[in-house]
Amino acid sequence: MATRTNMPEQVRGVPVADGVKKNGAVKNRRALGDIGNHLVAVPLAQGGKPINRPITRSFRAQLLANANGGENKAPVLAAKKPQPLVPKKNLAVKKEAAPAAAVSPPKNKKVTYSSVLSARSKAACGVVTNKPKKILDIDESDKDNHLAAVEYVEDMYSFYKEVEKESQPKMYMHIQTEMNEKMRAILVDWLLEVNVKFELNLETLYLTVNIIDRFLSVKAVPKRELQLVGISALLIASKYEEIWPPQVNDLVYVTDNAYNSKQILVMEKTILGNLEWYLTVPTQYVFLVRFIKASVSDPEMENMVHFLAELGMMHYDTLKFCPSMLAASAVYTARCSLNKSPAWTDTLKFHTGYSESEIMECSKVLALHHSRCGESKLRAVYKKYSKIENGGVALVSPAKSLLSPAADDVQSKVSDAILGKEKPVEETTPEYEKLKHYVFELENHLAEAQKHAYRLVKRHRELGQSLLDFGKAVKLLGACEGEPTGKAFSDLGTKSELLSIKLQKETCLDIKLYPSCFRFVYIKATIAERGIAFRQHCELAETTKLKEINLDKLMLTRSEKVGEAENEYREVTTTTNSNLK
Template sequence: MATRRVIPQQVRGDDPVAAEAKNRRALGDIGNIASLLPGVEAGKVNRPLTRNFRAQLLENANKKQINVAKKPEAVQKKARAVAKPPQTHEVIVISPDTNEVAKAKHDAASSKKKVTYTSVLNARSKAAAASKTLDIDSADRDNDLAAVEYVEDMYSFYKEVENESKAQMYMQTQTEINEKMRSILVDWLVDVHVKFDLSPETLYLTINIIDRFLSLKTIPRRELQLLGVSALLIASKYEEIWPPQVNDLVYVTDNTYQSKQILMMEKTILGCLEWYLTVPTQYVFLARFIKASVPSVPDPEMENMVHFLAELGLMHYDALKFRPSMLAASAVYTARCCLNKTPVWTETLEFHTGYSEHELMECSKLLAFLHSRVGESKLRAVFKKYSKAERCAVALVSPAKSVLSSTPAP
């Protein structure tokens, strides 16, 4: 029986898609062989399988090893000569002396040892104990603002430069003002300083600016108060967080001067002093010397007495001949005499102030004399300030008779 062949519909001749597929040419007939590399025959592209390729790599490696083994003997001898280790020479080691070894180890340990904050304080405490002086900074070890690590160097520097910022005696060059006028000006400034509730640093810097300016330039009498109020403005801007306004200073002068005049004098002062305002005033030394006087327990009466005597010194023109550090040390010495502190002058005070009791006697005698006359003087701003209970009424304490009766040091 004849077998009937059924042709699927998709390959029948009457289907155009099937006819086109049937007429497609083979891969080698469509011209893509032209893109092969030269020397490669068409249809014979050699793409080895992974296993064959690995076997070929192994075979190439074996051939390289065989070639290395068959190198000429001369080349091998040369390679052995290069690889031959150098000859060793016998070295004789001489052992150093035991003391030298110990010293070398000690020096190495010392060089590696770092200078720390604690070691500096301990060394200072030992030095103070050896010289029978108290370590006044021991309580401030944890206070960063006290700058305990640098405070001695700072005050050594202050003493070196205090003469540079110290005003010279100038009354012989001033034609219209005298010592009494200066005292009246300072007394008025102390009163203004209290009314504005300014810091002590401002008062001392104000007087320093006035005296330095007068030692460089002559001014008429009518401008003396203008100089004082302008110096107070400069010092307030330098020391205070909230300095007084210019209009406030015009008011305290009872409108004697206008704002423009104060600002012009401020400019004149700064130009004359070349803007040199960072100076070690008497107050800088007072803060340190009071601490040396009462290193353990605070003594408000002692502190107020020292400031009272120091401000009396500010009012007196003759005090300008003394250095700020000596004035501060003399105020501490005179205050201790007034309050009957024993001993009057300790090794700790002499160490930190740098002055002996003999060296302070002349300046202390001047301060004690001013103290004895303060109740009779018409200039009473300092006396009223320190007669109040909040300042321990130290102005009412009797002056140091032991200092007044002593002979000044030669």
């Protein structure tokens, strides 16, 4: 087999041998030369001048075709530059447009799955995506706060508005046979006082009422268990919202021992079972926080909004409105009451999703309740927001633009009846408003005094009865024969200690009745000392039999108070016996 002829290596710069040229002329390709994109020199025009023309795509293609076509192709001649025309007078000369640079077409914006879902949710909830020019950026100050979740806050509230219908309680009075709207208002008023007493958050209060209404809408409750439902709902909401929820024994105490801890825990389980443990719901408070922020509020405005919202929460007729509408109406009514202009801004309309006409009905209901709260017997909300720390917003006159003429007339007649006037006041004056405020405050103080007086009389009777039993026990101890004296002393000492513990728990008497409170504390300390003395005497006289024992012979730690204690005993016993007769 023939071997392949070895070709000598071609050295750069040395002429090619003749044997190699016989197959045709061979050109050496430059190293790293461009194979495909040949650089074509622009041919010269006649006269040796180069072509003065920008190289475009079409022109480059034409040059390449002419270069590959051979010598038969005519050379491309450069076009002569046209001479500039001399403009006529009073005519504007248009400048020659410069050749436009090649601009790449814009890339199509990719549509992500998250953006599609966000757009669908906003469209379903009726949220406008294009912000008008007058919309304020209420999240501008929270952009550096990672806990504010500024990137997702609008999507979150769109979701809240979408699911609020699922957790909105239905009207349920037609299925309740033993309760009415007034009883519900009394329960919510009491729960508000408990919320203030335990210093709980407002989220807990709103969730408590939501749990109560949802439970009552699916189950009929007897009248005697209504307060049990309320206190159990408060326990559930406290566990959900609070860091340190109140103990069950504390809740038993605020119900005045009407229920025990076992009943509360059983009702708690019943409520959770009927609600299917569905507690993560958007309450009215969730929307209030956002809408107050959109209103650019001051402390007075914020307190007024919360006052109207809690006032509306007490009344059953507000259940027909969804939480977001109640929150928006509270903001609108508060702005009208404080004479804010405009009452409804584009920012509020954008963030609430409601126009002024849509919230008008609910706002009129809140304004009507505001006009009647001063004369109502349920005064927990009124007292709370009449205080200085809450701005005293409850004393502000309601929005007259939202009140009907009939409501104004009723309010005027009620105020005149309280003040003892015969003719109605046609126009409101500052003196009249101040006088009406004083009358309302006086009524509050009288109600408190009556409450404490009743409590004082009750404590008098209990103390008198306890001291009466104490005296009988002492007489029985002196008359006993044949029984171990130690046992009698032991029983008497135990009873004295129980009485002392009972009196020690009663520390909630008002400071306005301080003298009487001091007297009770004084007697309580004396009885506690008697209990200790009885214990000591039992240890020393365990085997001794005595027919008669006097108080003076007891080894009291403070024997000088014996006479004073006996005087107190006689006074209270006489009062108790006269009351019983």
